[in-house]
Amino acid sequence: ARKIxxxxxxxxxxxxxxxxxxxxxxxxxxxxxxxxxxxVPLELTAKNARIVCELAGRTDIPVHxxxxxxxxxxxxxxxxxxxxxxxxxxxLPDPQMPLAEGHGVDFIIDTLRAQxxxxxxxxxxxxxxxxxxxxxxxxxxxxxIQEIVLMGGAYFEVGNITPTAEFNIHVDPEAADIVFxxxxxxxVMPLDVTHKALVTKPRxxxxxxxxxxxxxxxxxxxxFFERFDKEKYGSEGAPLxxxxxxxxxxxxxxxxxxxxxxxxxTQSDLTLGMTVADWWGVTDRTPNALFIGDVDAxxxxxxxxERLARL
Ligand code: BDR
Ligand code: CA
Numbered sequence: 426a427r428k429i430x431x432x433x434x435x436x437x438x439x440x441x442x443x444x445x446x447x448x449x450x451x452x453x454x455x456x457x458x459x460x461x462x463x464x465v466p467l468e469l470t471a472k473n474a475r476i477v478c479e480l481a482g483r484t485d486i487p488v489h490x491x492x493x494x495x496x497x498x499x500x501x502x503x504x505x506x507x508x509x510x511x512x513x514x515x516x517l518p519d520p521q522m523p524l525a526e527g528h529g530v531d532f533i534i535d536t537l538r539a540q541x542x543x544x545x546x547x548x549x550x551x552x553x554x555x556x557x558x559x560x561x562x563x564x565x566x567x568x569x570i571q572e573i574v575l576m577g578g579a580y581f582e583v584g585n586i587t588p589t590a591e592f593n594i595h596v597d598p599e600a601a602d603i604v605f606x607x608x609x610x611x612x613v614m615p616l617d618v619t620h621k622a623l624v625t626k627p628r629x630x631x632x633x634x635x636x637x638x639x640x641x642x643x644x645x646x647x648x649f650f651e652r653f654d655k656e657k658y659g660s661e662g663a664p665l666x667x668x669x670x671x672x673x674x675x676x677x678x679x680x681x682x683x684x685x686x687x688x689x690x691t692q693s694d695l696t697l698g699m700t701v702a703d704w705w706g707v708t709d710r711t712p713n714a715l716f717i718g719d720v721d722a723x724x725x726x727x728x729x730x731e732r733l734a735r736l
Pocket of ligand 2: 464
């Protein structure tokens with residue numbers, strides 16, 4: 426199984442991404458979860474990550490709190506999408522499991538130093554603050570990372586928090602810039618692909634029909650989470666942004682994309698956090714990311730439903 430650290434700001438779609446990973450021990454070994462401020466403030470993302478572990482019956486997973494604000498900017502949150510708690514929808518009990526000791530950034534650093542080089546994959550599902558802070562604090566870890574598979578950015582789909590920027594990148598563009606310039610192999614799940622992973626009514630029914638605590642909670646989460654996208658995009662249901670990351674680790678053949686150069690806009694107020702992807706290869710800038718554009722959505726939902734049934 427591939428060893429991963431999930432860096433996250435739950436978030437209903439983050440929650441589903443975590444559940445999918447925890448349901449897939451043959452392919453994925455979750456070494457730990459680091460929470461970051463994003464969809465809601467850190468206190469809530471650190472709490473929600475533990476709620477999700479308990480829902481999956483995995484109180485053995487260490488959950489560390491990381492950075493509570495972006496590198497250089499005030500935090501922007503997304504209660505308008507995820508609700509006041511960040512995990513609105515199902516009614517889930519407060520977590521009993523404590524936060525693991527130590528800062529999330531130190532957990533990332535220590536884990537990468539302790540494991541064999543090239544054996545740990547980072548899975549960022551929120552703003553890239555924890556990852557960039559770890560790189561700044563311990564540059565030696567950068568070359569020890571196997572791969573970064575992250576949700577963020579957009580190209581043809583442009584933006585969801587500003588006209589030209591996707592939320593995770595926009596919230597901490599300086600952090601994203603550090604990560605994209607790091608030289609680590611990166612796989613990006615932008616809005617271009619995540620807006621194709623839509624929880625339509627039959628797919629939502631399939632979650633609920635599992636009849637399990639997890640299946641029903643996921644159906645209730647996606648019921649809540651679809652409001653924003655239905656209103657804004659006329660979409661058929663909630664886009665499962667972050668689960669694209671963990672699904673890719675299990676079945677990469679469901680996804681396709683291009684190796685392109687991606688640069689992050691950090692200067693312009695107008696386009697702050699835009700992922701400038703050279704999709705057509707019109708520059709000679711070196712490709713630094715596999716930018717995913719398409720997914721076999723039926724295959725993705727079949728995988729997700731089958732795995733959630735195991736929890
Ligand atoms: C991303 O932003 C968050 O609201 C979601 O959890 C996802 O990671 C989508 O733009
Ligand atoms: Ca997220």
